[in-house]
Amino acid sequence: MTIQEINTRELKTETEVQKSAFTVKMTGFAEMPMMAELDGFLKRLHQSAIDAQIPEVVIDIRPLEFMNSSCFKAFVSWINTLQEAPEASQYRVRFVSDEKKHWQNRSLGALACFAVDLIKVETSSMGS
């Protein structure tokens, strides 16, 4: 299974598909012009995760330099869709943030509050 990635100069995704999890690494800058791209990608990711009945999606944003409010809205929308999905097909979402990037920890901390039962935030350094 492959998921169509975002591959723009500003923002890139690399998705590793495994039976136990989809792991998405995001690189670059997720700003206003990238909102539609990100929204589309998260919809594809969600559908693929549901279809594959995978238990977990990992979003590694450690290499991401910045994400603005519009792109965070795309994440909120994704989480809302996931919450509304039948419980049996729901998967967990694990965000991995860079402990040194304050904005990542702050924003993901707020995002996790939308669905603490589904979202987990892990911090680690870029090297680990």
Next chain:
Amino acid sequence: MMNVAVPDELMSRFRTVSMERLERIDTAWTAIVHGETSPSEDAQLLRDVHTLKGDAKVVGLVEASMLCQRLEDLLSAARDRSYRVHEDVDIVVTMTIQFIAMLVRKRSAGGGIDLQGFLKQIEEVMSEWLRRSSEAPDRKLSVGPHLRVKDRDRVTESSGIRLSSATTSVYVEHLRATSTETKARLHQMWTELRAGVIEAHRAPLTSIVFGHVRTAREIAEALGKRLTAVVHGDDIAVSPETADALSVVLVHALRNAVDHGIELPAVRQKANKPPIATLKVDIERHGERISLLVEDDGTGVDIDAVRVRAVERGLLSPELARDAPAERVLECLLAPGFSTRDSTSELSGRGIGLDAAHAAVRELGGDLTLESHYGWGTTLRASVADARGALDILSFDSPHSEVRFAIPAIHAVKKTDALSTVALEDVLRIPKSDRAKPQSFSVFSADFAVTIDAVAKPTPERALRTCPTQEEELVEIVDVGERQLVLVRPEVLHARLRSD
């Protein structure tokens, strides 16, 4: 949490209307932070949030109502800062709107929703934001239009970071270059990029001034006062820090002038003054300094009343209050919470304002003075250095190259006999040519220590951050006078050495 049984039909209607309202709120907020809205739209945004808060309470959605209150707090604070908000604040406002939408859809904060956690996130962003701000203004002082520098006139913070980071890399490349020609070419490129970085972060001060003057006119009109505003000044672009500081001064100076200084037309005529007051604002650039003058021909400050209040407040002894010259007495008006008014108004007179303006300019190494002639008006002069943030550093010459390095002064430094030291040139891949006997210094904090080579013990200086990089970046180029220093962040250096 629902305590009252609300008819389904009413609940359904509330949801439909509220979701539409939330969409309007979201759109308006996005437009405001991108500088694409007018004051009337901004007023509508606040009205929408307020109405939603009330509606949610009526239908028993206490949590949504509570969150609307927090949103109102955030929006008011943003408005007080002319919507020049940090991206953290933009994100938390946007997510608060989304959170409210979720509560409206779901009716209660059960099932995996951590409302308390989210409220804590808001609190943290708010307190950090207020700590970062040069002032924590009183909401009652904030009325009128919003003077945020429009996006088309400024570079986003993230783009600024990228520009600064790239510019820093070019400077380091220039240090690495071995041929004179390449070195000169890269230095030239760096000079141009750096000028671009500085320019990209500039805010057009004149439009900010006009915005504040427009507000002053609106306030005067609302109070039944008449004024002619005269603005002098070229189209000056300044750093955001300078724009923010002068914006604070303008808010308080103009509102004090309109509220306290300028009299009603009938009162002015009785005092043999023209019924229409004159409010003058001058901005000038003198090299790196920007001066601002706000002058009105209103009633002026009652110096004797200030003397009395200054004694009451313990700011002056009775003897000093009696003998001090007017300018010394007027300085008391800059003290926190000072006011000669017995009652407060919605606009000013609460004794806060001039102290905030004073603090804002002092933060940038500037000054603020007052001159007043009772019955004839007041003049406020502010002057600030138009520079990006200053940073206290410890600087030192390298024994291995011509580079002068620096570290932030928050770190402790101690001479050591350690043999295992770090030549910063090795880390940055800058060619070494030994020019002095190295001495070893341990740079440490509670969490780490690194030992570096220097010619002599680092000396304290104040540098200007003209090309700021992020905290996780190893270097930043800072200015001390005309000279550029390579600021190294010891904690990043330590982490890098450990991972190598």
